[in-house]
Amino acid sequence: MLDLNNKSILITGGTGSFGKAFTKIALERWPDIKRLVIFSRDEQKQFQMAQEFPASKYPMIRFFIGDVRDFDRVRRALKGVEYVIHAAAMKHVPIAEYNPMECIKTNIIGAENIINACLETTVEKVVALSTDKAAAPINLYGATKLASDKLFIAANNIRGYNPIKFSVVRYGNxxxxxxxxxxxxLNKRKEGVLPITDPAMTRFNISLTEGVEMVLHALETAWGGELFVPKIPSYRITDVAQAVGGDCEQKVVGIRPGEKIHEEMITSSDSFTTYDLGRYYVILPQVPRWSVEEFVSHFKAQRVPEGFRYNSGENNEWLDVPMLRKLITEHVDPSFTA
Structure with a gap:
């Protein structure tokens, strides 16, 4: 069983949605965490998060201003840290297309800095957050995250005698x-018009809590080099619009540059190294440092069929309008009414 009590943990991009959710869940479950370092470059978000988690109640939290592009600052932040969760990224597709080198510096060079700094310090486990857009990418953001994924997975092969383990979790919206x-x-519905990119568009859906649970699963079980993918439901964008604003006009505006109609998390080319773990799929590394046979036996993993792919348009599980409304109330806005 994973036990984070008396452990020192660092979250890059820690002031984001995931970082705050992880912080809340981790401190509820393991109140004796030794140190939880919130590493990010936005001082205003750190100030706001410090109001939610005041030092008087959460003395183990450290707010550390820094950028993953700055290797020396990353290495300084990692002193004494045992577990790292890498959530920092430039993730907005149009902004990345317009500012490509900035996206590369954060998502690729930043990943390299995290890896090298972890190898030089006392870090034991690293879990990097990925995205569905890294599977068969058609935009720069997805391409940089695919490169980042490859860096973290390959880091297991350059660690030498260092027992550190690097793994990746990939999930959708x-x-x-x-x-x-x-x-x-929710913000646009007061205008009476909801812009729909394409009526056929679908997306996977995962809650922040499920995302945190997946990272904790990787911290607990990863052997090093795995890429974990959750089994989660899909929704149609038109159903989301209906759930949020049933009386609103749905105006088709066309897909944005670099956007897909359906999200994809496992491609048919990945099927040769993909296994079913029950709750999750896992894409194993091309060059593992351990026996695949032992891994399969230990986790009772089932090889997926050759040519298997996992995308939001061909999913077996779907969220309808009433289910979406219930989830919006539970996970987004408790005061929401349709």
Whole structure:
């Protein structure tokens, strides 16, 4: 069983939606965490988060201003840290397309800095957050996250005698996260018109809590080099619009550059190294440092069929309008009424 009591943990991008959710859940479950370092570059968000988690009640939290692009600052922040969760990224697709080198510096060079700094310090486990857009990417954001994923997975092969383990978790649209579609629709519905990119569009759905649980699963079980993918439901964008604003006009505005109609998390090319773990799928590394046979036996893993793919348009589980409304109330806005 994973036990974070008396452990020192660092979260990059820790003031984001995931970082705050992880902090809340981790401190409720393990109140004796030794140190929880919130590493981010936005002082205003750190100030706001410090109001939610005051030092008088949470003396183990440390707010550390820094940028993953700055190797020396990253290495300084990692002193004495045992577990790292890498959630920092430039993630807005249009902004990344317009500022490509900035996206590369944060998402790729930043990943390299995290890896090298972890290898030089006392870090034991690293879990990096990925995205569905890294599977067969068609935009720069997805391409940089695919490169980041490859760096973290390959880091297991350059660690030498260091027992550190690097793994990756990949999931889709996080319900209620900053910049996601549901808060956007909730804000737009007062105008009476909800912009729909394409009526056929679908997305996977995962709650922040489920995302945190997945990272904790990786921290507990990863052997090093795995890429974990959750089994989660899909929704149709038109159903989300109906759930949020049933009386609103749905205006089709066309898909944005670099956007897909359906999210994809496992491609058919990944199927050769993909296994079913029950609650999750896992894509194993091309060059593992351990026996695949032992891994399969230990986790009772089942090989997926050759050519298997996992995308939001061909999913077996769907959220309808009433289910979406219930989830919005539970995970996004408790005061929401349709």
């Amino acid at each position: 996080v319900m209620g996260s900053n910049g996601s579609v549901i808060p956007f629709f």
